[in-house]
Amino acid sequence: MNTVQEAKRYLDNAREILREKAHKEEGYYLDTKYVKMAGHTAYVGVLVALDGLLGKKGKGRKGVDWYNQQLSGLDKRPLRSFVGAYDTLHLSMSYDGNPLASVAAAGLAEAETIIKWVESRTVEA
Structure with missing residues (x-):
């Protein structure tokens, strides 16, 4: 499985966690444990996609500054x-467990944008 497909799988899993376990009511998720889990899962999907494009770092771990x-x-x-x-x-999601559904939707949309961008770059290559 290539990294873009894997990243999309992570994003699908994050959506499934929110849909089936976080229990949305009136624009808010009721169980922040699953909001945190979904946020982490989607973010890892972003990193998987970017790692497939950007490759390895010389020494040490990759951090947000390296990706930036x-x-x-x-x-x-x-x-x-x-x-x-x-x-x-x-x-907001992974650490804070922000229960606002619109925040989760915006984060997932950004993740999808990044994954699509990586996919377009890898198709061109």
Whole structure:
């Protein structure tokens, strides 16, 4: 399985977690445990897609600053999407468990934008 397909699978899993386990009511998810899980899953999907395009880092672990630096040298549009996905999926959802369904929808949309961008770059290559 290539990295774009794998990233899409992560995103599908995040949507499934929200739909089936987080229990949305009146625009809010009732179980923040699953909001956190879905945010983390979607963010990992973004990283899987980007890793397939950007490759390996020299030494140490990749961090958000490394991804920002790599994307800033390629294209500003996905950089903005990555910053939004990091803030929404990783911080607001994964750490804080933000229950607002519109926040989750925005984060998943940014993740999808990044994955599609990576897919378009890998098709061109």
